[in-house]
Amino acid sequence: MRSVKSDQGNSWSIKDFDYDVPEHSLSFGYSIGGVTLFGFVLLAITGIVMALFYSPTVDGAKDSILNFVSDPLGMWLRSFHRWTADVIVFLIILHLSRIILTGSYMGKRKFNWFFGIALLFLTFAFFFTGTTLKWDQEGYEAFLHMIEATELVPLGGLIASFLKGALVVMRLFVTHTLILPLLLLLFLIPHLVLMKLNGLSPNPNKISTKKVKISKHLNKVFGFSFAIYGFVAFLAAQFPVIVYPGPYSGVEMTKPPWAFLALYALEDKFGLAALIISPIIVLLGFVILPYIDSKSGPDSKAHKIVVWSYLCIVGIVIGLIIYVALTPPVQHLDMNMN
Numbered sequence: 620m621r622s623v624k625s626d627q628g629n630s631w632s633i634k635d636f637d638y639d640v641p642e643h644s645l646s647f648g649y650s651i652g653g654v655t656l657f658g659f660v661l662l663a664i665t666g667i668v669m670a671l672f673y674s675p676t677v678d679g680a681k682d683s684i685l686n687f688v689s690d691p692l693g694m695w696l697r698s699f700h701r702w703t704a705d706v707i708v709f710l711i712i713l714h715l716s717r718i719i720l721t722g723s724y725m726g727k728r729k730f731n732w733f734f735g736i737a738l739l740f741l742t743f744a745f746f747f748t749g750t751t752l753k754w755d756q757e758g759y760e761a762f763l764h765m766i767e768a769t770e771l772v773p774l775g776g777l778i779a780s781f782l783k784g785a786l787v788v789m790r791l792f793v794t795h796t797l798i799l800p801l802l803l804l805l806f807l808i809p810h811l812v813l814m815k816l817n818g819l820s821p822n823p824n825k826i827s828t829k830k831v832k833i834s835k836h837l838n839k840v841f842g843f844s845f846a847i848y849g850f851v852a853f854l855a856a857q858f859p860v861i862v863y864p865g866p867y868s869g870v871e872m873t874k875p876p877w878a879f880l881a882l883y884a885l886e887d888k889f890g891l892a893a894l895i896i897s898p899i900i901v902l903l904g905f906v907i908l909p910y911i912d913s914k915s916g917p918d919s920k921a922h923k924i925v926v927w928s929y930l931c932i933v934g935i936v937i938g939l940i941i942y943v944a945l946t947p948p949v950q951h952l953d954m955n956m957n
Contacts, residue, residue, distance in 0.1 A: 639831070640818075640830065640831060653836075654840055655711050665703070672693070675788050699855035704745070704749060718820075728820060880943040884939040887943075
C-alpha cells in the first residue's frame with residue numbers, strides 16, 4: 620500500500636520521507652557517517668555469527684576461536700570482522716575531522732556534537748573489548764593494562780577486583796555484545812534524530828543552494844559502503860588476522876592495535892597514568908570546543924586556530940603511531956601482579 624489516509628482526510632506516502640538535502644550531501648565527506656553506520660551493521664551481523672561459536676571462559680575463549688578459524692569460511696568471517704572494525708575506527712576519525720574542519724559543531728548543532736563524541740569513545744571501547752576477547756597474549760596484556768590503569772582512579776581497586784577472576788572473559792563478552800550495543804543505540808538514535816531536525820551542516824568550501832533528495836544521498840552512502848567493505852572483504856581473504864600465542868603471565872611482549880599505539884607511546888613516557896589522563900584531556904577538549912569556537916563562522920580567526928591546532932595534534936599522533944610501530948615492545952606492566 621503506497622499511501623495511508625489520516626483522520627483529517629490527508630494522505631501520506633513513502634515519498635514524503637524522501638525530503639530535500641543540500642547537494643554537497645553526495646560527497647564522500649558528508650557520507651562518512653552513513654558509511655560508518657553501515658559498517659556497524661556488518662559488525663553486528665558477523666559478531667552474532669561468531670558469538671554462536673564462542674566460549675566466554677578463561678580456558679575456552681582462545682580455543683573456541685581457533686576452532687572457528689580452522690574452517691576457511693570461519694577464518695574469513697573473523698578476519699572480515701576485525702578488518703571492518705579497523706576501517707570503522709579510521710572512518711569515525713575521518714568523520715570527526717570533517718566536522719572540525721567545517722565547523723559543523725557550531726550553533727544549533729552543538730548538542731549533537733556531544734552525542735557524536737560519546738559515539739566516538741564507544742567505538743574505541745568496542746575495539747578494545749573486542750581485542751581482549753581473543754584472550755591470547757595481545758588480549759591478555761590489553762586487559763592487564765586496563766586493570767592496572769583502573770586501579771589508579773578512586774574506587775578503581777573495587778572495580779578491578781570485580782573484573783578479575785574466573786568470570787573475567789564472560790564479563791568482557793557481555794560488555795562487548797550487550798552493554799556497549801545498548802549504549803550505542805542510546806546515543807545513536809538521538810544523534811540521528813538531531814541530524815534530521817538540524818539539517819545537514821553546510822559546506823563552507825562550496826556554497827550552493829541546490830537540493831537533492833535524501834534517497835539520492837542514501838544511494839551514494841550505499842555505493843561508498845559497497846566499495847569500501849567490498850575491499851575489506853578482499854583484505855580479509857588475502858590477509859587473515861592472526862591469534863597470538865599465550866596468554867603467558869609474567870611477560871609483556873606485544874603492542875596494542877594501531878588505534879591505541881599513540882596511547883602506548885604516552886604510557887611509555889609518562890607511565891600507566893597516561894591511559895587515564897590522556898582520554899580525559901581529549902574528552903574535555905572536545906566538550907569545550909564548541910564554546911571556544913562558537914558562532915564565529917568557518918572563516919573566522921578562531922576557527923582557523925582550531926583547525927591548525929587540530930592538524931598539529933593529528934600530526935603528532937601519527938608520528939607517535941609510526942614511532943611505536945617501528946620500535947620493539949616496552950614493558951609497562953607490574954609483572955608481579957596476581
